[in-house]
Amino acid sequence: xxxxxxxxxxxxxxxxxxxxxxxxxxxxxxxxxxxxxxxxxxxxxxxxxxxxxxxxxxxxxxxxxxxxxxxxxxxxxxxxxxxxxxxxxxxxxxxxxxxxxxxxxxxxxxxxxxxxxxxxxxxxxxxxxxxxxxxxxxxxxxxxxxxxxxxxxxxxxxxxxxxxxxxxxxxxxxxxxxxxxxxxxxxxxxxxxxxxxxxxxxxxxxxxxxxxxxxxxxxxxxxxxxxxxxxxxxxxxxxxxxxxxxxxxxxxxxxxxxxxxxxxxxxxxxxxxxxxxxxxxxxxxxxxxxxxxxxxxxxxxxxxxx
Numbered sequence: 233x234x235x236x237x238x239x240x241x242x243x244x245x246x247x248x249x250x251x252x253x254x255x256x257x258x259x260x261x262x263x264x265x266x267x268x269x270x271x272x273x274x275x276x277x278x279x280x281x282x283x284x285x286x287x288x289x290x291x292x293x294x295x296x297x298x299x300x301x302x303x304x305x306x307x308x309x310x311x312x313x314x315x316x317x318x319x320x321x322x323x324x325x326x327x328x329x330x331x332x333x334x335x336x337x338x339x340x341x342x343x344x345x346x347x348x349x350x351x352x353x354x355x356x357x358x359x360x361x362x363x364x365x366x367x368x369x370x371x372x373x374x375x376x377x378x379x380x381x382x383x384x385x386x387x388x389x390x391x392x393x394x395x396x397x398x399x400x401x402x403x404x405x406x407x408x409x410x411x412x413x414x415x416x417x418x419x420x421x422x423x424x425x426x427x428x429x430x431x432x433x434x435x436x437x438x439x440x441x442x443x444x445x446x447x448x449x450x451x452x453x454x455x456x457x458x459x460x461x462x463x464x465x466x467x468x469x470x471x472x473x474x475x476x477x478x479x480x481x482x483x484x485x486x487x488x489x490x491x492x493x494x495x496x497x498x499x500x501x502x503x504x505x506x507x508x509x510x511x512x513x514x515x516x517x518x519x520x521x522x523x524x525x526x527x528x529x530x531x532x533x534x535x536x537x538x
Contacts, residue, residue: 233236233256233257233312233313233333234256234257234259234317235256235257235259235308235311235313235352235412236261236262236306236311236331236348237258237260237262237284237289237315237317238261238314238316238317238319238323239263239315239316239317239319239481240263240264240278240280240281240320241278241280241318242279243281243317243318243397243401243404244263244279244284244317244338244401245279245280245401246315246401246404246405247338247401247405247408248283248317248529250406250408250504251315251405251408254409256412258284259309259310259528260290260291260292260309261280261281261284261289261290261291262292262293262306262319263278263280263281263284263291263293263319264278264293264319264320264321265293265295266293278370281293286348297321297322297324297374298324302374306330309325311332312332312333312501313331313332313333313334313412313415314327314334314335315335315336315408315412317337317338317385317408318337318338318340318403319442324372328372328444333415334369334370335369335410336367336369336380336408336411336412337366337367337368337369337375338365338367338404338407339365339366339367339368340365340397340404341355341364341370341433342362342364342384342426343382344425344426344428344429344430344431345360345429345430345431346432346433346495347376347430347432347433348374348375348434348435349433349434349436350433350435350436351363351433351434352400353393353436354431354434354458355387355433355457355459356387356392356393356454356458357454357455357458359454360387361386361387362386362387363384363385363387363396363400364384364385364400364403365380365382365385365400365404366379366382367379367381367407367408369422374432377422378422378425379423379424379425380411380415380422380423381407381411381414383406385403390457392460393459393461394460406484420461428463435497436462436463438458441455441466442465442466442467443465443467443476443489443507445467445501445537447502448502448503448504448505449482449504449505449506450504450505451516452465453479453480453481456476456477456478456479460477464477467537467538469535469537469538472514473515474512474513474514475512475514475519476511477512477513477519478510478511479507479509479511480510481502481506481507482499482506482507483505483506484499484501484505488501489501489536490502490503491537491538493531493532493533493535493537494506494533495533496526496532496533497522497526498512498526498531500537509522514529
């Protein structure tokens with residue numbers, strides 16, 4: 233097929249590669265404009281932008297798709313279909329209707345569960361045991377369009393958002409190639425999303441990473457897993473932020489107040505159970521296993537964390 237590909241971050245790179253390998257003609261790639269990044273705040277191209285350049289595919293980075301001239305340029309590409317994966321811009325109706333077969337979205341959940349910006353992290357936070365990829369025919373709503381196919385992905389008990397992201401990116405690559413092949417043969421029929429079971433995956437904020445010791449330890453372990461790599465789960469000690477990279481929920485006895493350090497291995501009392509912190513990091517320092525961390529920065533038993 234003649235495809236316009238629209239995506240920006242790492243998640244959207246494997247599907248682009250798989251479409252190229254499958255022999256589709258990628259006539260143009262759309263992604264977010266370069267952004268300042270790093271300590272020097274030098275402009276950096278998005279991962280999809282870099283991948284497209286490696287394959288000599290033209291790239292466009294309009295700041296909006298609402299401009300009539302931008303819409304006309306898009307329509308002039310004469311695409312059979314647009315494939316969208318974590319692009320980051322709203323597609324107005326003239327863009328949605330321009331390709332012959334419309335616009336297909338690679339969404340990282342089993343719709344209608346977890347519509348919205350952060351489906352991977354919200355699935356882990358909620359304790360879901362599985363998620364997946366939905367290939368969806370896009371409409372003007374927020375992930376509300378009819379579904380063409382779904383593939384499931386288990387969420388392991390210790391799986392982080394980073395690991396689930398990578399697994400779903402590869403699954404999305406598999407799903408879109410299969411969907412386009414079946415669509416070209418007339419084997420796929422769009423199915424409206426059910427009205428029951430709709431949930432929304434709100435955008436993440438940095439403050440959400442703060443660990444609240446009053447909550448159950450099992451919820452805090454999900455927070456640690458869900459917020460790896462961003463925004464990170466953290467607590468404060470002596471005014472300094474400590475990022476928790478790995479932790480485990482355990483049972484505890486006694487009546488220590490939530491936030492109390494229970495031993496010399498940084499096990500912290502929670503509202504229910506305790507959180508055994510296994511790996512953490514101070515700001516600007518290397519990540520360390522807890523034993524190594526405590527040798528250089530003691531947090532003794534009896535300390536009460538915020």
